[in-house]
Amino acid sequence: MRLYRLGAGALLCAVLAAPAMAQMPPGPDFTCLCLKQSVDDLNTDMTAKQGELNTAQARLGQLDDQLAAARAKEDVTNPQSVAEFRQLLAQRDAAFKQSNGGLIAAVQAATARYNQAVADYNTQCAGRPLPPPPPGPLSCPGMR
Numbered sequence: 051m052r053l054y055r056l057g058a059g060a061l062l063c064a065v066l067a068a069p070a071m072a073q074m075p076p077g078p079d080f081t082c083l084c085l086k087q088s089v090d091d092l093n094t095d096m097t098a099k100q101g102e103l104n105t106a107q108a109r110l111g112q113l114d115d116q117l118a119a120a121r122a123k124e125d126v127t128n129p130q131s132v133a134e135f136r137q138l139l140a141q142r143d144a145a146f147k148q149s150n151g152g153l154i155a156a157v158q159a160a161t162a163r164y165n166q167a168v169a170d171y172n173t174q175c176a177g178r179p180l181p182p183p184p185p186g187p188l189s190c191p192g193m194r
Contacts, residue, residue, distance in 0.1 A: 082175035083183060084190035089167045096160040103157050106149035113142040 117138055125131045 080181065080184070080188065080190070082171070082178055083180055083188060085167070085171040085175055086180060087188060087190060089164070089171050092160070092164040092167045096157070096164045099153070099157045099160045103149065103153045106145065106153055110142070110145045110149050113138070113145050117142055 117135075120135050120138055124135055
């Protein structure tokens with residue numbers, strides 16, 4: 051008798067739960083698609099920051115070349131020439147601080163975020179096929 055009630059109770063729960071489950075659309079899990087989107091976005095950000103650093107370092111190289119050329123023909127007895135050399139040196143120092151300060155830190159941080167996103171993607175999604183993207187923009191809460 052007790053077993054019969056337990057079985058009947060389980061059957062009743064299953065019957066009552068079936069309509070509720072039928073109302074939920076069985077959509078695909080977009081977690082890996084969202085993680086891939088995050089990896090792609092972070093790669094774009096990292097690449098842009100690396101480009102900024104490369105531009106700043108190229109500018110620093112140009113200023114180094116200009117400084118070397120100015121040093122070779124510097125007339126220390128001419129105050130105008132000395133002032134121009136000092137101005138060029140100040141520009142070079144500012145470019146050095148920019149390319150070796152905040153830009154390097156920004157590239158390192160962007161690279162770390164990208165590497166973490168790749169590791170997360172590989173951990174959760176390696177070997178799993180991605181579902182086709184939904185129509186319209188993909189909404190990934192909590193992700194970049």
